[in-house]
Amino acid sequence: MSGSLAFPSRAVANMMRRWNYREGSGLGAQGQGIVLPIRAVVRVRRRPKAGLGYREKPYDNGLHVPPEPPVDEECREWEDIARAMRLETECCETILALLHDMRLQRDDSVETADALKAVAKSKKALRGKRVPGTFKARLPPSAARYIIEQVIMPRMVAGVREWKPSSWDPDCGDWLRPWIPLIGHLPESLYDIVESKISNCGYEVVSPWKEYLNPVQWDTFSKRDILPYLTRLVREMRITPPKQTDPSFRTVMLWAPLVRAQDVMSILEAERFFDKWEGALRRWLQAAKPSLGEATAWCTGWKKLFTPELLTDESVLAHLDAGLDMVDPVMQDLDSLFSKL
Structure with missing residues (x-):
């Protein structure tokens, strides 16, 4: 019974009464303590025996993005x-x-x-x-x-x-x-x-030239050199859940701010990047049956790799959301399976 002295020993009950405890209230000088006891909650998803305090460890999925230090715009x-x-x-x-x-x-x-x-x-x-x-x-x-x-x-x-x-x-x-x-x-x-x-040349050599070339020159250079390079990276990219080992997409996003966002988006669409990404995710969910946390971390990890400019594109967000929508039905099927065990 919550907030009750019915079950403690007589010595404990007498001590609590001397300290002005009233049944149905919480502990503390102002009665601010909890009244209902802590309830153990069993996690169903793929780990039926996991209970209170359970935490899934961080996933080593190859998609970690270190947080950027805060920037003072005025400074x-x-x-x-x-x-x-x-x-x-x-x-x-x-x-x-x-x-x-x-x-x-x-x-x-x-x-x-x-x-x-x-x-x-x-x-x-x-x-x-x-x-x-x-x-x-x-x-x-x-x-x-x-x-x-x-x-x-x-x-x-x-x-x-x-x-x-x-x-x-x-x-x-x-x-x-x-x-x-x-x-x-x-x-x-x-x-x-x-x-x-x-x-x-590599990014370190090329990137300063966006400032040194005039807009027409930079546009010419981008079309002749940068965009074909990014196209080749996307075309040859391998998507490998549960751990992304191919660094090509990080390289594409490194170069992306140097060119127009619509040009990068055109490359992703022309090379069917999102189709490959969703296909790899679907096969992984069906074959490996990862936990909800692992599958969600995979999708959100990819989202963090995109540049802010690309994330303003509604089609990019739609594809990434489609991946998360794909995760939910699979996890629901697993829930129904474990609930019968």
Whole structure:
């Protein structure tokens, strides 16, 4: 009987009365304790003997995604501004030093003198106004054009010919990155040679080029190199429950933010990814009869692998939800089976 002294020993009952316990109430100074006793609940799903306190261990399904550290958007915005200002200051100082060297080498042209004065004036503006784009905005168009054609381009042409892409220097620190604040993007005349050098490189080398190429160049590169690579990965991908051993999908999602989400979705649909995924899930459920927790963890684990952009696509969510809907009927059949045991 809940909240009753009918069954305890007489000594225990007397002690509880001395402490002002009243039948039907909970323990504690305010009677805040539980009244009904804890009930043992038997888990039916594939483990009929599991009871109170049972916890299924985490599933080693190869789909674990480490949690991302919290990001302070305002802090990140300030960091981006500070990074842009550092690069702009370095660009200004490098150009100023090169123009001084040209003067020391007896370049007495009016264009060099005017460019030198313009850069020196822009440098003063950088000190007072910490806004990205100040350096280029303060340069007269004629001075900017002269600097790009006579100072920067000869060095870029020589640099790109000798450049060998590597993961330890993806930013092209010597021949491209220092000039980005002034030129904006890779000059069109150098695109073909850059594409030929990065077309078969890994993510660490390719990813910075989304910033260095203009939108048209990046779209061209994506269609020629990235999308065919992702298509091949999806086509050859193996889906292996209960543990995903093929890392191809993680690689696809790593590259996905570099291209348009609709292009990635088109690849998944064209290569029948979701059909393969649902088929592998169905065969696993029918053959191995996993627990509800394991089957659900498999489906939700795949969902966590998708990029946020792809998860805004209703068709992606529909396919993933279809997997969870597939799990429930199988688990219900198992429940009815164990209930008869």
